[in-house]
Amino acid sequence: MGESGDGLHLIANARAAGDPDYETAVELFVAEEQNHARMLAHLLAAGGVETKRSHWSDSVFVRLRRLMGLRLELMVLTIAEVVALRYYRALADGGRDSLLMDVAERILDDERHHVPFQCRRLRIGFQATPTPARKAVRELWCSMAVAVIVVVAVDHGPALRACGVSRREFVIDTVRIFHGVLGTVFAPECGSRLTAH
Numbered sequence: 018m019g020e021s022g023d024g025l026h027l028i029a030n031a032r033a034a035g036d037p038d039y040e041t042a043v044e045l046f047v048a049e050e051q052n053h054a055r056m057l058a059h060l061l062a063a064g065g066v067e068t069k070r071s072h073w074s075d076s077v078f079v080r081l082r083r084l085m086g087l088r089l090e091l092m093v094l095t096i097a098e099v100v101a102l103r104y105y106r107a108l109a110d111g112g113r114d115s116l117l118m119d120v121a122e123r124i125l126d127d128e129r130h131h132v133p134f135q136c137r138r139l140r141i142g143f144q145a146t147p148t149p150a151r152k153a154v155r156e157l158w159c160s161m162a163v164a165v166i167v168v169v170a171v172d173h174g175p176a177l178r179a180c181g182v183s184r185r186e187f188v189i190d191t192v193r194i195f196h197g198v199l200g201t202v203f204a205p206e207c208g209s210r211l212t213a214h
Contacts (some may be wrong), residue, residue: 024050030087037156039138046134049127063116078190085192088142095135096162099127099198100169103191111180136201143202156204159195166191 024047032042060070107146109121143151168185168193170177177187 027090030090034087042134046131048212053124053127055121056123060116060120064091088139091135091139091142092158092161095132095139095198096158096165096195098128098135098163099195100166100191102132102194103187104173105206107177107180107182107187129152132198133201136187136198139202140204151203155199159199162195163192168196 024043028047030041031040034040046182101124104123105125109118109125143154146154166188170187174184177184182193
């Protein structure tokens with residue numbers, strides 16, 4: 018559900034940033050996310066399961082993303098992308114169905130690029146932010162990410178367990194990935210080069 022949105026709010030925020038190349042990249046990002054939704058819908062249909070029309074977590078996610086400008090939207094999106102990295106890795110590695118494993122691998126191929134893409138833009142967005150504010154944002158973002166990761170682990174525990182991943186393992190692994198994101202976004206300046214985690 019979260020990947021099927023039209024992305025108009027994000028695209029408008031990208032357009033307001035005044036960088037046509039970035040706006041185009043965001044449009045391509047939205048198209049990839051919509052392709053994920055299409056693949057997942059086909060996967061569910063193949064299993065005889067209908068897609069949901071609404072879910073409380075999607076509503077919260079959308080509202081959080083739209084609270085403020087581009088940076089907050091990207092911060093929320095990045096949490097979802099990090100969760101997707103670990104979740105789809107579990108499905109790809111522990112799935113018992115070749116179609117499920119194929120879809121998970123295809124989504125992972127995109128997500129491996131999406132996280133560094135979001136990190137680069139966030140790093141640019143926080144460059145002029147004073148150090149005390151950056152530290153505060155980092156701590157708040159980390160707290161929000163851990164809360165989301167725990168909710169996903171609880172909510173999707175049975176699916177994770179079916180793939181051989183405990184809730185605890187999922188939380189630890191995903192938090193570790195997110196800490197890499199924090200290091201990328203908030204690392205001290207070291208030239209213009211950014212290392213993706």
